[in-house]
Amino acid sequence: xxxxxxxxxxxxxxxFLCVGLDSDINKIPKHLISYPDxxxxxxxxxxxxxKDLCVSYKINTAFxxxxxxxxxxSMERTLHYIPKDIFTxxxxxxxxxxxxxxxxxxxxxxxxxxxxxxxxPYMGEDSIRPFLEFDNKWAILLGLTSNxxxxxxxxxxxxxxxxxxxxxxxxxxxxxxxxxxxxxxxxTRSELLQDLRTIIPNHFxxxxxxxxxGGSLDQTFEAAANDDIGLIxxxxxxxIFADSTENFAEAAKTKxxxxxxxxxxxxSHIKV
Amino acid sequence: xxxxxxxxxxxxxxxFLCVGLDSDINKIPKHLISYPDxxxxxxxxxxxxxKDLCVSYKINTAFxxxxxxxxxxSMERTLHYIPKDIFTxxxxxxxxxxxxxxxxxxxxxxxxxxxxxxxxPYMGEDSIRPFLEFDNKWAILLGLTSNxxxxxxxxxxxxxxxxxxxxxxxxxxxxxxxxxxxxxxxxTRSELLQDLRTIIPNHFxxxxxxxxxGGSLDQTFEAAANDDIGLIxxxxxxxIFADSTENFAEAAKTKxxxxxxxxxxxxSHIKV
Numbered sequence: 001x002x003x004x005x006x007x008x009x010x011x012x013x014x015x016f017l018c019v020g021l022d023s024d025i026n027k028i029p030k031h032l033i034s035y036p037d038x039x040x041x042x043x044x045x046x047x048x049x050x051k052d053l054c055v056s057y058k059i060n061t062a063f064x065x066x067x068x069x070x071x072x073x074s075m076e077r078t079l080h081y082i083p084k085d086i087f088t089x090x091x092x093x094x095x096x097x098x099x100x101x102x103x104x105x106x107x108x109x110x111x112x113x114x115x116x117x118x119x120x121p122y123m124g125e126d127s128i129r130p131f132l133e134f135d136n137k138w139a140i141l142l143g144l145t146s147n148x149x150x151x152x153x154x155x156x157x158x159x160x161x162x163x164x165x166x167x168x169x170x171x172x173x174x175x176x177x178x179x180x181x182x183x184x185x186x187x188t189r190s191e192l193l194q195d196l197r198t199i200i201p202n203h204f205x206x207x208x209x210x211x212x213x214g215g216s217l218d219q220t221f222e223a224a225a226n227d228d229i230g231l232i233x234x235x236x237x238x239x240i241f242a243d244s245t246e247n248f249a250e251a252a253k254t255k256x257x258x259x260x261x262x263x264x265x266x267x268s269h270i271k272v
Numbered sequence: 273x274x275x276x277x278x279x280x281x282x283x284x285x286x287x288f289l290c291v292g293l294d295s296d297i298n299k300i301p302k303h304l305i306s307y308p309d310x311x312x313x314x315x316x317x318x319x320x321x322x323k324d325l326c327v328s329y330k331i332n333t334a335f336x337x338x339x340x341x342x343x344x345x346s347m348e349r350t351l352h353y354i355p356k357d358i359f360t361x362x363x364x365x366x367x368x369x370x371x372x373x374x375x376x377x378x379x380x381x382x383x384x385x386x387x388x389x390x391x392x393p394y395m396g397e398d399s400i401r402p403f404l405e406f407d408n409k410w411a412i413l414l415g416l417t418s419n420x421x422x423x424x425x426x427x428x429x430x431x432x433x434x435x436x437x438x439x440x441x442x443x444x445x446x447x448x449x450x451x452x453x454x455x456x457x458x459x460t461r462s463e464l465l466q467d468l469r470t471i472i473p474n475h476f477x478x479x480x481x482x483x484x485x486g487g488s489l490d491q492t493f494e495a496a497a498n499d500d501i502g503l504i505x506x507x508x509x510x511x512i513f514a515d516s517t518e519n520f521a522e523a524a525k526t527k528x529x530x531x532x533x534x535x536x537x538x539x540s541h542i543k544v
Binding site: 022024060062063067068076091093094095096097098099111112121122123126127128145146147148150151152153154156157158159160164168171 | 294296332334335337338339340341344345348363365366367368369370371372373375376378379382383384392393394395396397398399400414417418419420421422423424425426428429430431432436439440443
C-alpha cells in the first residue's frame with residue numbers, strides 16, 4: 001500500500017486507528033481453545049468486528065513465535081484474512097546486517113506479505129537499506145519508544161547537542177522518504193513528539209502507548225498530526241482483551257468505536 | 273549451559289569456534305533439494321562433520337523465517353539434532369518491551385530450547401530483563417558490530433566522553449553478570465576490542481566477522497582473550513559453503529579444522 005492510499009483510507013474511514021493483534025493464547029477467551037487454531041479464530045472475530053473502524057492491523061510476532069510453527073501458521077492465516085485495503089504491520093523489530101536483513105525483508109514482504117515491518121536501527125544503514133528496495137512496502141523504524149527503558153540509551157546526550165533518538169531519527173529519515181519510512185514514537189511523551197515534527201514533518205508516526213501504556217490520544221494528535229494526519233495510533237490489549245467472554249468481539253468493537261469517534265472529532269478540527 | 277561448562281568445553285576441545293548455520297536454501301548444494309527437508313539435511317551433515325571442532329552452533333533465524341513455517345521446522349529439527357554439550361545460539365537480534373520480550377524469551381529458551389539468544393539493546397533495560405530470569409540461559413547483546421553501518425549510531429560521541437557503544441555495553445553489563453550476559457563485538461575492530469576489555473574484562477564476547485567479513489583471528493585473540501578465553505568466534509559462510517558439491521561436509525570439516533588448529537596454537541600460548 002502506498003502513502004496516498006493509506007491517507008485516503010484514513011480520510012474515508014475517519015480513523016487512524018491500528019488494532020494490535022497481541023493475541024496471547026493464554027489471554028484469549030477460554031471457549032475458543034476447542035477450535036483447531038484458537039488464535040486465528042480469535043483474530044478472525046476481532047477483525048470482523050473492527051475492520052470498519054480501523055485502517056491498520058499490527059501483528060506482534062513475539063506472541064506467535066512463542067508457539068513455534070503453530071504460531072507461524074496462526075500468523076499466516078490471520079494476515080491472509082485481513083482485507084486487502086487495510087494496512088498490515090509486522091511488529092517484528094528486526095535488525096541485522098545486509099545479507100541477513102535481505103532475508104528478513106523477504107520474510108515480511110514476500111513469504112508473509114505485510115505492508116510494513118518494524119525495525120531496530122542500532123546496526124545502521126545497511127541493516128535498513130534492503131527493506132527500502134521493495135515498492136509500496138514500508139520500514140517502520142524504532143525512534144523514540146514509550147517504555148521505561150527508553151531512557152537508557154535513546155536519551156543519551158550527544159556532543160552535537162542532541163539526544164541519541166534525535167540523531168537516529170534524523171539520519172534514518174535521510175535513507176528513504178516519507179513514502180517508505182515511518183517511525184515508532186511513544187505517545188507517553190507528547191511534548192517530545194511536537195519537537196520531533198521539526199525534524200520529520202511529513203513522515204507517518206506509528207504511535208503505541210495509547211490505552212494500556214497511558215498515552216493520551218488528544219495530546220498526541222495535537223502534538224504530531226500533520227496535513228495528511230501522519231499518524232497511526234495503535235491500541236492492542238485495551239481493544240482485543242476488552243472482554244473475556246463469548247462477547248469479546250462485540251466488546252472489542254465497542255472499544256474501537258469509542259476510539260474512532262474520538263478520532264473523527266479530532267479530524268473534524270483540521271482540513272485534510 | 274553455564275559458564276563453567278562452556279569454558280570446560282573450550283579447554284577440552286581446544287577450540288572456541290562457533291559454526292554459523294546461515295543455511296540459505298538457495299546456497300546449499302543442489303543435490304540436497306530432493307530431501308524432504310533440504311536445509312535440515314544440509315545442517316545435519318555439517319554438524320556431523322564439525323561437531324568435534326567447535327563448541328557452539330549459531331542459527332541465524334532470518335535464513336529460516338524467510339521460508340515461513342517450513343523454515344521454522346528446519347530450525348527446530350536442527351536445534352534438536354545438535355549434541356547437548358554444544359552451546360546453541362539463536363541469532364535473532366530481538367528487542368521489544370517487557371511483556372513482548374517475555375514471549376521472545378519463551379520462544380528461544382523454551383519452545384526452541386537454545387542456550388542463548390542475541391538481542392538488540394536499543395529499547396533499554398525492560399527489553400532485556402525478561403531474558404535474564406532463566407537459569408543457565410544467556411542474553412547476547414549487540415554492542416559493537418562489524419558491519420559498515422555500525423558507524424551510524426554506535427560511534428556517536430556522547431557528552432560523558434564516550435561513544436554510544438561504550439555506554440551501551442557498560443550499562444547492559446550492569447543488568448546481569450558474566451554468567452548470563454555476553455556481547456556481540458565485531459572482529460574487524462580489534463583495537464577497540466582491547467579497549468572494551470577495560471569495561472568488561474570477564475564477559476564472553478561473541479565475535480562475528482572472522483573470515484568473510486575480514487577479521488583476523490590472531491589479532492582478535494591477542495586483543496580480547498581473557499583468563500578463561502572469554503571468546504566465541506563465529507564463522508559462517510567460510511565454513512558451511514566451502515564447497516558446493518557432494519563433498520560440502522568434508523570441505524566444511526577441513527575449513528573448521530584449519531580454524532581449530534589456529535585456535536589450539538593460540539591457546540597453547542596462555543595458561544587456562
